[in-house]
Amino acid sequence: MCRLLGVVSPTPVSIAAAVGDAVMADFVALTKIHGDGWGVAGVDRVGDDPHVTVSAGSALDDPDFAAATHDPRPAASLLHLRWATNGLAVEPRNSHPFLTDGLAMAHNGSIKPMDTLDGLLEPAVAASVRGTTDSERYFGLIRQHRSTAPTLAEAVRRAVAQLRHSHPDASLNALVLGEDQLVVVHAHAHSRLLAEDVEEISATDLPSEHLEDYFALRIARLGRDGDAGIVVGSTGFGDLPWEPLPPESVVAISMHDLSVTTHPLGAPEATRPT
Numbered sequence: 001m002c003r004l005l006g007v008v009s010p011t012p013v014s015i016a017a018a019v020g021d022a023v024m025a026d027f028v029a030l031t032k033i034h035g036d037g038w039g040v041a042g043v044d045r046v047g048d049d050p051h052v053t054v055s056a057g058s059a060l061d062d063p064d065f066a067a068a069t070h071d072p073r074p075a076a077s078l079l080h081l082r083w084a085t086n087g088l089a090v091e092p093r094n095s096h097p098f099l100t101d102g103l104a105m106a107h108n109g110s111i112k113p114m115d116t117l118d119g120l121l122e123p124a125v126a127a128s129v130r131g132t133t134d135s136e137r138y139f140g141l142i143r144q145h146r147s148t149a150p151t152l153a154e155a156v157r158r159a160v161a162q163l164r165h166s167h168p169d170a171s172l173n174a175l176v177l178g179e180d181q182l183v184v185v186h187a188h189a190h191s192r193l194l195a196e197d198v199e200e201i202s203a204t205d206l207p208s209e210h211l212e213d214y215f216a217l218r219i220a221r222l223g224r225d226g227d228a229g230i231v232v233g234s235t236g237f238g239d240l241p242w243e244p245l246p247p248e249s250v251v252a253i254s255m256h257d258l259s260v261t262t263h264p265l266g267a268p269e270a271t272r273p274t
Contacts, residue, residue: 009229023238034081037095041104042074050104054095080106103178107135109171153252188215
């Protein structure tokens with residue numbers, strides 16, 4: 001379980017500058033629970049592949065985290081804070097975002113039983129998995145579908161629809177960065193925090209949104225006319241002009257013009273550009 005933050009801007013901007021100091025401070029405060037690693041992916045220009053920095057340590061007071069979130073080069077970025085699922089090791093190879101084939105991906109959720117995921121992967125894709133997480137196998141399934149899908153968003157939609165069938169209650173929320181876009185998966189079904197997780201959160205005085213709707217993702221358009229950038233984030237931090245994302249959907253945000261296209265999981269042809 002994790003926290004996600006994504007930024008797409010018409011011009012290069014650091015994550016911290018895009019969201020502002022107060023929002024960034026709120027986000028970093030979530031390391032009280034989400035302290036099992038962090039990662040940042042960025043794309044500097046249209047046509048570039050993502051570059052990634054990850055750590056298995058807490059983002060709090062980490063100079064590398066500060067440097068990554070204040071890097072002014074990217075026009076699109078994603079940021080991940082990890083709260084490791086019980087039984088999964090806290091080590092760099094398990095830190096998100098994962099980077100392969102010109103794509104970076106971070107996931108918020110837990111896909112159980114995990115052993116069934118390996119059976120969904122072709123041998124070459126399975127062999128490319130380096131860590132022990134369900135999330136990296138989910139990423140492998142997206143890359144597997146990319147070999148036949150006409151677009152990245154459709155590859156993500158197919159992978160999510162397949163996992164929704166095999167794991168109906170899993171949170172599949174994710175950010176995928178690459179191919180000149182940020183693709184957002186907002187698909188968490190009926191996922192809820194476990195009782196022991198709620199106990200841990202309550203004890204640390206984190207935002208009530210964590211208890212009310214931990215797995216929701218939101219979108220905010222920046223600037224007076226919404227043309228200064230787009231931010232996507234988990235609940236529990238910041239006072240940006242958040243709006244809800246459509247449930248059980250895949251949303252693609254273009255680096256070219258900030259256009260947003262929604263792909264419902266069950267209807268690949270039903271897209272809506274805005």
